Amino acid sequence: xxxxxxxxxxxxxLMDWKKALQRYWEFVxxxxxxxxxxxxxxx
Amino acid sequence: MNEMxxxxxxxxxxxxxxxxxxxxxxxxFNSTEWTPRKIDMILWTYGxxxxxxxxxxxxxxxxxxxxxxxxxxxxxSSRVEAKVRGLGQYYPNGTERFExxxxxxxxxxxxxxxxxxxxxxxxIGFTTFSGVLRSTAxxxxxxxxxxxxxxxxxxxxxxxxxxxxxFVKNQSVELAVDSGKIHVMPMNN
Numbered sequence: 001x002x003x004x005x006x007x008x009x010x011x012x013x014l015m016d017w018k019k020a021l022q023r024y025w026e027f028v029x030x031x032x033x034x035x036x037x038x039x040x041x042x043x
Numbered sequence: 044m045n046e047m048x049x050x051x052x053x054x055x056x057x058x059x060x061x062x063x064x065x066x067x068x069x070x071x072f073n074s075t076e077w078t079p080r081k082i083d084m085i086l087w088t089y090g091x092x093x094x095x096x097x098x099x100x101x102x103x104x105x106x107x108x109x110x111x112x113x114x115x116x117x118x119x120s121s122r123v124e125a126k127v128r129g130l131g132q133y134y135p136n137g138t139e140r141f142e143x144x145x146x147x148x149x150x151x152x153x154x155x156x157x158x159x160x161x162x163x164x165x166x167i168g169f170t171t172f173s174g175v176l177r178s179t180a181x182x183x184x185x186x187x188x189x190x191x192x193x194x195x196x197x198x199x200x201x202x203x204x205x206x207x208x209x210f211v212k213n214q215s216v217e218l219a220v221d222s223g224k225i226h227v228m229p230m231n232n
Contacts (some may be wrong), residue, residue: 005089010065014072017085018209022168023085025228027091033166033219033226 046068071132074170079165121220124230127205134200141202141212143187143227147178150185153221157185165191165216166226168208176225187225 003011008020028036044053061079068077074172116199132140145153155161161176165187172191180185189201205227211214215230 005086008085015209016079017068017072017206018168019088019229020085020088021081022209022229023088025226027088031221033221 050152061193083113096189121152123218123220124226125150125216126220127210127214127216128186129202129203134202138200138202138206140189140200141205142189143201143205143216143218145218146184147182150178153185153218153225154220155185163187164221164224165204166224167204167210170194170208171224172204 002023003016003020006014011017025033025036044056049057058079061082064082065077065079068082069075073219088190125143126150128142128144130142134140153161155176157178158180159178160201163174163176165172165174171194174191175188177186177188187201191199191201191204193199205211210227210229217228217230219226219228
């Protein structure tokens with residue numbers, strides 16, 4: 001069961017945050033992954 | 044704040060909220076990895092479907108950043124189902140040796156010759172590793188070996204590379220094969 005955003009926002013569990021970030025990549029087409037990784041690291 | 048009609052000022056406020064959260068997480072976890080962009084990526088996923096129906100997600104409406112993710116199609120032939128496996132063997136620091144196993148019946152898209160060792164580039168989270176995809180004639184599965192190397196050539200255990208990105212033993216994962224790189228992603232349940 002996915003943690004809710006209300007629960008995540010106050011979570012101090014690193015794994016909660018990493019899993020939430022992982023979930024983003026479920027939405028990204030394989031052909032866009034390299035582009036998205038570039039975008040995520042261009043900060 | 045009207046979510047359907049955000050103003051520039053709303054955007055400034057949202058960015059500040061994400062900046063504060065990123066700073067807070069870096070303080071809590073004693074790291075520098077959290078950025079407003081990553082907070083934005085996380086927030087973007089909430090409210091979007093992520094089940095086996097695999098519906099296309101709309102293009103992000105965020106006014107803060109402009110990600111362009113679209114949900115992959117379930118029949119996408121470049122995705123391969125796999126499992127994170129613990130081998131019951133332990134390193135001196137107590138962590139278990141992990142491999143990623145792929146059933147031979149599902150490995151056609153990996154371009155691997157049975158009985159060989161294929162060098163592969165693995166994307167786990169935001170890091171690229173070099174590893175080896177292996178198989179034998181007798182084993183029913185292919186496996187990504189327990190030892191990988193980061194881009195600086197440092198030897199890393201696969202268990203550390205996976206655990207640091209939230210993957211756990213026996214987790215189902217998808218291997219998205221793209222431009223010669225294998226991206227390790229959590230499997231939708």
